[in-house]
Amino acid sequence: MTAPALLIIDMQNGMRTSSEPRNNPQAEQRIGELLAAWRQAGWPLVHVRHISRTPGSPFWPGQTGAEFQPALAPLEHEHVVEKNIPDAFINSGLERWLRVRGVESLVICGVSTNNSVEASARTAGNLGFATRVVADACFAFDKRDFNGNWRSAEEVHAMSLANLQGEYAQVLNANSLLGTLSLI
Secondary structure, three states, X not given: OOXXXXXXXXXXXXXXXXXXXXXXXXXXXXXXXXXXXXXXXXXXXXXXXXXXXXXXXXXXXXXXXXXXXXXXXXXXXXXXXXXXXXXXXXXXXXXXXHHHOOOOEEEEXXXXXXXXXXXXXXXXXXXXXXXXXXXXXXXXXXXXXXXXXXXXXHHHHHHHHHHHEOOOEEEEOHHHHHHHHHHO
């Protein structure tokens, strides 16, 4: 069985410097732990970077916000996927990269839970990948719902994970996942 690929989504400077209220303040630490475990095992890693099409965005090409956070930056030999929309699979070559390497399962972490993480996990599940989303290695921001009510980042995060659980992915925490890695 091929080892799962770790997809680290949008861990860029623009996310770290956002002033919007968020949950999971330890998410970057959990992502770092996952990244270290994957590097040590020599398993496939994919760093996903959002490049905005909107001038003035912190994720516009050449802006410091578009750069990877230094602690989570890819090494020279690690695969980087650039995307312009939330879903990391659309127009990026990601599926082909994974299929060519025989990857059948994915572990997804990053930001934001209800946007790029959820969109990418849905597609991964729909494409037949055994997909796991690491709840404490993702985070969301406060957001107004469709009815105009403010929802806390924790509520947004929990609803997004509920949308994924069982239908598209298995949702678990980093310690549970790291405890099972030796079984793979």
